[in-house]
Amino acid sequence: MRRLDERAEFFSRWLAEGRAAGMGWLAKSPEKRLDPRLIDPRLRSAIMLAWPYTPPRIPEFDWRAEMRGRIAAYALGPDYHDTVKARAIVVAEALAATRPGSVTRVYVDTGPVFEREWAANARLGWFGRNTNLLNRRHGSYFFLAEILTDAEFDAPDEPYREHCGTCRRCLDLCPTGALEEGYRLEPQLCISYLTIEHRGPIPRAMRPRLGAWIFGCDVCQEVCPWNADDATPVNEALAPSLVELLALDDDGFRRRFAKSAIRRTKRRGLLRNAAIALGNSGNPAAIAPLARALASEPEPLVREHAAWALGRFAESDARAALERARLREPDPDVAKEISLALDRTP
Numbered sequence: 001m002r003r004l005d006e007r008a009e010f011f012s013r014w015l016a017e018g019r020a021a022g023m024g025w026l027a028k029s030p031e032k033r034l035d036p037r038l039i040d041p042r043l044r045s046a047i048m049l050a051w052p053y054t055p056p057r058i059p060e061f062d063w064r065a066e067m068r069g070r071i072a073a074y075a076l077g078p079d080y081h082d083t084v085k086a087r088a089i090v091v092a093e094a095l096a097a098t099r100p101g102s103v104t105r106v107y108v109d110t111g112p113v114f115e116r117e118w119a120a121n122a123r124l125g126w127f128g129r130n131t132n133l134l135n136r137r138h139g140s141y142f143f144l145a146e147i148l149t150d151a152e153f154d155a156p157d158e159p160y161r162e163h164c165g166t167c168r169r170c171l172d173l174c175p176t177g178a179l180e181e182g183y184r185l186e187p188q189l190c191i192s193y194l195t196i197e198h199r200g201p202i203p204r205a206m207r208p209r210l211g212a213w214i215f216g217c218d219v220c221q222e223v224c225p226w227n228a229d230d231a232t233p234v235n236e237a238l239a240p241s242l243v244e245l246l247a248l249d250d251d252g253f254r255r256r257f258a259k260s261a262i263r264r265t266k267r268r269g270l271l272r273n274a275a276i277a278l279g280n281s282g283n284p285a286a287i288a289p290l291a292r293a294l295a296s297e298p299e300p301l302v303r304e305h306a307a308w309a310l311g312r313f314a315e316s317d318a319r320a321a322l323e324r325a326r327l328r329e330p331d332p333d334v335a336k337e338i339s340l341a342l343d344r345t346p
């Protein structure tokens with residue numbers, strides 16, 4: 001319990017420092033997160049489950065030349081909230097069948113639960129410098145699920161000690177410097193936070209640093225020696241076409257991502273990210289799709305980022321697209337971004 005108390009203190013300090021940023025749900029009812037008996041006074045234990053996944057290999061490609069973005073491996077395929085929860089429910093029902101009238105609640109990355117901390121306490125892994133939970137066998141590629149129950153169990157053994165040793169690869173290779181000494185992460189610098197959880201415009205200073213990432217970021221997991229490459233098959237879906245994404249309308253987005261974790265960004269978030277990556281590509285072939293988005297995209301947030309992206313190009317057609325848009329843009333934020341972009345273009 002000593003270790004959990006330390007993490008609870010860490011979490012309270014983290015919230016007080018405003019690090020939850022746009023993740024307001026983390027600051028909501030923190031006391032319930034720390035003590036599940038406030039969710040339901042009958043609850044006594046948390047059974048922690050880990051569901052490993054093996055990330056496919058990244059296809060070999062020049063993302064700038066092919067204008068392809070990157071998505072985090074966990075987001076491939078059906079949404080893990082649904083698939084992992086379905087499996088956890090099977091376990092919870094088996095437990096409930098042995099104890100008629102018992103209380104169980106199942107969560108997968110939802111609800112006010114302190115899941116990584118409980119998982120560490122249950123010896124599913126230890127906190128690495130990349131702030132992920134690391135397991136000797138599965139590295140950090142696993143989802144967590146928890147069953148809160150009124151059943152009582154013996155207290156778990158002491159948590160694992162850390163096994164990062166002198167390694168600092170994740171700190172040194174994080175593209176944005178989001179990882180800090182002391183096993184801490186600054187969400188407002190983290191590409192995963194910015195591309196998925198952050199609503200509204202991405203801070204301008206961060207846009208070039210997102211590179212090709214459009215949904216999450218796996219760098220601090222890919223470089224971790226505990227995530228050994230299992231020579232899994234390549235999956236092209238890890239690197240979708242940015243031009244195709246930027247052209248998705250509401251129906252197209254729903255059809256493509258209705259059952260995917262990617263729907264969390266909503267269409268406007270994903271297209272915002274695709275526009276940034278197209279600007280970062282530096283490929284002049286990105287100018288035409290960006291110009292189309294600036295001229296006809298209904299979401300101001302997407303037009304705003306298309307304008308920013310066009311401002312990264314020295315080609316005259318990028319400037320012409322911005323000048324045309326300046327004459328008719330009704331949204332003040334987009335108009336401001338167009339002016340800033342025009343100031344940057346030659």
Ligand code: SF4
Nearest residue numbers: 174190191217219220
């Ligand atoms: S997810 Fe990416 S940006 Fe965030 S800490 Fe890891 S490497 Fe850095």
Ligand code: SF4
Nearest residue numbers: 128129164167170224
């Ligand atoms: S990359 Fe190295 S320092 Fe970072 S979590 Fe993995 S083992 Fe620890």
